[in-house]
Amino acid sequence: xxxxxxxxxxxxxxxxxxxxxxxxxxxxxxxxxxxxxxxxxxxxxxxxxxxxxxxxxxxxxxxxxxxxxxxxxxxxxxxxxxxxxxxxxxxxxxxxxxxxxxxxxxxxxxxxxxxxxxxxxxxxxxxxxxxxxxxxxxxxxxxxxxxxxxxxxxxxxxxxxxxxxxxxxxxxxxxxxxxxxxxxxxxxxxxxxxxxxxxxxxxxxxxxxxxxxxxxxxxxxxxxxxxxxxxxxxxxxxxxxxxxxxxxxxxxxxxxxxxxxxxxxxxxxxxxxxxxxxxxxxxxxxxxxxxxxxxxxxxxxxxxxxxxxxxxxxxxxxxxxxxxxxxxxxxxxxxxxxxxxxxxxxxxxxxxxxxxxxxxxxxxxxxxxxxxxxxxxxxxxxxxxxxxxxxxxxxxxxxxxxxxxxxxxxxxxxxxxxxxxxxxxxxxxxxxxxxxxxxxxxxxxxxxxxxxxxxxxxxxxxxxxxxxxxxxxxxxxxxxxxxxxxxxxxxxxxxxxxxxxxxxxxxxxxxxxxxxxxxxxxxxxxxxxxxxxxxxxxxxxxxxxxxxxxxxxxxxxxxxxxxxxxxxxxxxxxxxxxxxxxxxxxxxxxxxxxxxxxxxxxxxxxxxxxxxxxxxxxxxxxxxxxxxxxxxxxxxxxxxxxxxxxxxxxxxxxxxxxxxxxxxxxxxxxxxxxxxxxxxxxxxxxxxxxxxxxxxxxxxxxxxxxxxxxxxxxxxxxxxxxxxxxxxxxxxxxxxxxxxxxxxxxxxxxxxx
Amino acid sequence: xxxxxxxxxxxxxxxxxxxxxxxxxxxxxxxxxxxxxxxxxxxxxxxxxxxxxxxxxxxxxxxxxxxxxxxxxxxxxxxxxxxxxxxxxxxxxxxxxxxxxxxxxxxxxxxxxxxxxxxxxxxxxxxxxxxxxxxxxxxxxxxxxxxxxxx
Numbered sequence: 001x002x003x004x005x006x007x008x009x010x011x012x013x014x015x016x017x018x019x020x021x022x023x024x025x026x027x028x029x030x031x032x033x034x035x036x037x038x039x040x041x042x043x044x045x046x047x048x049x050x051x052x053x054x055x056x057x058x059x060x061x062x063x064x065x066x067x068x069x070x071x072x073x074x075x076x077x078x079x080x081x082x083x084x085x086x087x088x089x090x091x092x093x094x095x096x097x098x099x100x101x102x103x104x105x106x107x108x109x110x111x112x113x114x115x116x117x118x119x120x121x122x123x124x125x126x127x128x129x130x131x132x133x134x135x136x137x138x139x140x141x142x143x144x145x146x147x148x149x150x151x152x153x154x155x156x157x158x159x160x161x162x163x164x165x166x167x168x169x170x171x172x173x174x175x176x177x178x179x180x181x182x183x184x185x186x187x188x189x190x191x192x193x194x195x196x197x198x199x200x201x202x203x204x205x206x207x208x209x210x211x212x213x214x215x216x217x218x219x220x221x222x223x224x225x226x227x228x229x230x231x232x233x234x235x236x237x238x239x240x241x242x243x244x245x246x247x248x249x250x251x252x253x254x255x256x257x258x259x260x261x262x263x264x265x266x267x268x269x270x271x272x273x274x275x276x277x278x279x280x281x282x283x284x285x286x287x288x289x290x291x292x293x294x295x296x297x298x299x300x301x302x303x304x305x306x307x308x309x310x311x312x313x314x315x316x317x318x319x320x321x322x323x324x325x326x327x328x329x330x331x332x333x334x335x336x337x338x339x340x341x342x343x344x345x346x347x348x349x350x351x352x353x354x355x356x357x358x359x360x361x362x363x364x365x366x367x368x369x370x371x372x373x374x375x376x377x378x379x380x381x382x383x384x385x386x387x388x389x390x391x392x393x394x395x396x397x398x399x400x401x402x403x404x405x406x407x408x409x410x411x412x413x414x415x416x417x418x419x420x421x422x423x424x425x426x427x428x429x430x431x432x433x434x435x436x437x438x439x440x441x442x443x444x445x446x447x448x449x450x451x452x453x454x455x456x457x458x459x460x461x462x463x464x465x466x467x468x469x470x471x472x473x474x475x476x477x478x479x480x481x482x483x484x485x486x487x488x489x490x491x492x493x494x495x496x497x498x499x500x501x502x503x504x505x506x507x508x509x510x511x512x513x514x515x516x517x518x519x520x521x522x523x524x525x526x527x528x529x530x531x532x533x534x535x536x537x538x539x540x541x542x543x544x545x546x547x548x549x550x551x552x553x554x555x556x557x558x559x560x561x562x563x564x565x566x567x568x569x570x571x572x573x574x575x576x577x578x579x580x581x582x583x584x585x586x587x588x589x590x591x592x593x594x595x596x597x598x599x600x601x602x603x604x605x606x607x608x609x610x611x612x613x614x615x616x617x618x619x620x621x622x623x624x625x626x627x628x629x630x631x632x633x634x635x636x637x638x639x640x641x642x643x644x645x646x647x648x649x650x651x652x653x654x655x656x657x658x659x660x661x662x663x664x665x666x667x668x669x670x671x672x673x674x675x676x677x678x679x680x681x682x683x684x685x686x687x688x689x690x691x692x693x694x695x696x697x698x699x700x701x702x703x704x705x706x707x708x709x710x711x712x713x714x715x716x717x718x719x720x721x722x723x724x725x726x727x728x729x730x731x732x733x734x735x736x737x738x739x740x741x742x743x744x745x746x747x748x749x750x751x752x753x
Numbered sequence: 754x755x756x757x758x759x760x761x762x763x764x765x766x767x768x769x770x771x772x773x774x775x776x777x778x779x780x781x782x783x784x785x786x787x788x789x790x791x792x793x794x795x796x797x798x799x800x801x802x803x804x805x806x807x808x809x810x811x812x813x814x815x816x817x818x819x820x821x822x823x824x825x826x827x828x829x830x831x832x833x834x835x836x837x838x839x840x841x842x843x844x845x846x847x848x849x850x851x852x853x854x855x856x857x858x859x860x861x862x863x864x865x866x867x868x869x870x871x872x873x874x875x876x877x878x879x880x881x882x883x884x885x886x887x888x889x890x891x892x893x894x895x896x897x898x899x900x901x902x903x904x
Contacts (some may be wrong), residue, residue, distance in 0.1 A: 074848030074886045203845055210850030213786020213826030217851060219787035228780070253769055284769070284776040302854055355790050355851040355885045357799055402790070404851025407884050436791040450779075547837045652843060658888070665887025688795040688883060696889040697876040703890060 013524035019123040025280040025387055043067050043099040043678070048174040050686055052132035053107060053181065055085055055125065056364045056700035061171030062156060062250040064091045069107035070117045071376045071703065073354075073406035074662075075718045076204045077117045081125055084118075084651060087197040088129030091169070092156040098205050103378025103398035111377040113411045113520060115618035115716025116574065118651055119579075122714050130187040134350035139176035140167050155196070168366035176193055192711065201652035206402065218374030218401040222359040226429035227256060229422050230286035232293050233275040233442050236681035237516050238300040244276055248292035254285025258293070259425055263420060267479050268517055270384040272418045273442060279426065283433050299681055305515035307677040309350070314450035314512055315344060317471045326496050331506035336456035336542070341543060343453055346743040347528040349676035350446040350521055351685070353693055354402020357439045361430035362419035369420050384413050385420040396420075407666075412444050423647045437686040441684070444519025445676055449474040451532035455652060461544020462554060465504040468536075470495055470529065473514035484511035486525070488568040494529030494723060495567055499583050501557025515681065522666055523719040526617040530723030531730070531744070534613035538731040539740065548612050548731065549594050560583025568623055572618055578713055585621045585646050588710065590614045592644035596706050608632065609736025613727035618716030620647040621708075622660075624724040628702070628732040634752025636733065638668065641703040643721060648712035656717045657705040661720025664703045668694040671729045673747040692747070755819045759784070771818035772850035775799045776813055778825060786826035786854045790883070797882030800855035801825050807862035809881075826854040829861065837861050840899035848886035856882050860896050864903035870896065 005201040031720070048057025057065045066082035085609045086096050093505060108121060133153055140158035141148040144165055151160050159166045175474060209215040234240060244257040263274030266561070269631035280286035284483070360373040362385070364727055369385050378398035386393040403410055415432055422430040432443075449472035455463040475490060476483040486509045488496070496507060521527070541551035562581040564571075571579060594600065602610040607630045614623035622645050629637040641664050650656050673692040677684045685691040739751050755766045759782060764890060766777060773792075778784045786858070787810060790798030794809035801810045802824040811839040829835045834842070837860050847853045856879070870878065875896050884892070 013892060072849075076848075076849065203842075204847070206850065207842055208834075208838075209844070210847040210853055211841045211857065212830045212834070213784075215850055215853045217785075217788075219789060219851075222783065222785075282772075282776055282780040284772045284780070287792075288769075355796065355849065355883065357789065377867035403849060406887070407848045433789075436793070456859065552891075658845065658848060658891070661890050665884075665889060668887075687793055688791050689793070693883055694887070695881075695883060695884055696879045696892065699887065701872075701888050701890075747828070 073403035322510035354405025354411035446521035534727035597642035604735035611732025667725035
């Protein structure tokens, strides 16, 4: 088991195992809407007879309540993390009930992004489960008057094998409750061979509800007396209302009134965009009333933003010397001038388009806000609502519903802030419902990126010098408008950490000003970085007439740990000793994917091709083979995908496979059609007709996922499938057609036109 | 006044006859299993049955639903899980699950008219239903699993 020591962790463990005051100090917190009775505000776990710690409580009837403090958007984290606790508690999973936590810093980090829920909380969940088991064992030993060391557990019971005695967890809850909570050193964690659930997994606790329409999403939240709001946002980022005529709007049946929302003060961060809200007695009336608004806008400084011009600018910047990010060998020396190959790659702005458009319900009452929201980050909801309304964070109760998809968009709670602002103005509960058009037009987009790569090669086609330069508007620009260079955490996403064993490497980044809000999208900067590096590598392999897999392995070189001494490499926020960058593990998944897909026997050409790519992101190593068939008129079919992964210890394998199947579909959308464009500062796309996402007839028919058996610390699984898929898909198109995809997406490419 | 039957219950509605059935179901009847995804019949999240056929409730005005029998996801498993729902559960289809009510209603409609669809027929019937999480492979498998079991 890894021991990640950091300040926040230590503080957190004190909360878990330390004074009960942290738990007792909780204020009024209603349960997730409709999923329980109104209570004194604690979780069921808090209220249980035996409340071993923040994350678990056991009732006298044997019910075990486990708190899920991360948000459920389809990764089944609401099941997988509690499952870890249940294993160490030795609980019978059938008798476990899940409590969804509100936003509360007592749980530690709740921002469900970065594919890090398992790795950040695996140890904590184990320890919390083991602490509960320790108390139950002590209670039984006291009752039987035997040493605790003679007692053991089987699911949901403590047993004394010598005398054949047995007491259920429910029977022991009252006896165990007053016992001292154990210190971390006293805990006896199970050996991996003793795990019942970890590594085997369990289906989502929400599975049946999701198949019967009973699951509670943010879109389904309702409280008595609420009104509905639909908001007309400034069409250009940073714009303001100049004049408003709402007379026709107010004539629409069911419309109550309109309410202005102030434009944000830069930087935008998570503030509402501003605009005019139409308040109505149902969603439809609000939508209809909004169509009748007559607004003139002051568009502000981004009015001239044109994505065609912007692309040219990025490309020009990518051809000029940039800021040095990492250098190997004598990279300052003049680049060789013979046997040089160079290429430009481009990925446009991408929208998230989760199936559930943004929505939030908030009630401002007695100086406090209660919100119900499909949010990835309930503590950020507390922070932004607190600052927008001028109330303490503790007076913002954020209930987390299920999320109808998130992909990073729902980490940014501007939409929840809108509901809170409106509720305060109207003194009644307000549900803000974004349309699909709002969702597409007012996203925090994945950054548009231009990449320039250049290599000088030897007689075998292997690079002797390598230059790569990326240019993209950084996410940090939402917090500080002067930011134009990539920040270390996002440069580290597949750019700084080029894993190639080459004598001269120069990695640079150029400046780009943002004209829209930039955000995190499933695998983020890895999307464009892996696309550039893995496609360029494939191009070099073909130019050298070498097998792309053999060539890739040659560039990666021998198994070793990458050395980032004197390089800013944040490693996804993980300790580098615990999660080193090991080229041997990348090699292993490459070899595994090649073997499982039968790569060596594959013959590409004449409209049928196989593409390969490998990438490490979110601490997980992935290699992907994509098979395509391309018809004469350019129609692309994807019969099969083979993905090999090394994500360290995998808690829930079936769910993990599903994440990589889904990543292939997500990547398909990016390659085929993902593109947001702007003209005069206005986003040109609006719905699934002009921002198409992949449908059942366009996606890989069969995605095979091979999971490396590993006892290494757990890594991410939600995002890492996307980057290598995108590159491998494009490499497959080349193998089938001889045409290189350097500008995404295919839909805007003249390749097959 | 629009009269219709929803999940076997007689209903009447005297609001805006242009209001889409989706919002009547969700906001007025509080049947929130049917989802809003696009408002333009592009994604299929709002799929319900009208007189047994899959329709997009987001573009079906109440006036067009008059006199019809509407069935939603809430009714599908009301008397025990439907064969499609059982198959969905067995294949672990949902990720976020938001689109799955629509996917399931669409699949039921497919298997009613074509009890043993080919891969191509499944794709044709399901291409109007988007799943952004990308559960399509399992949707296809679940439909095959339920094939022949839908009356």
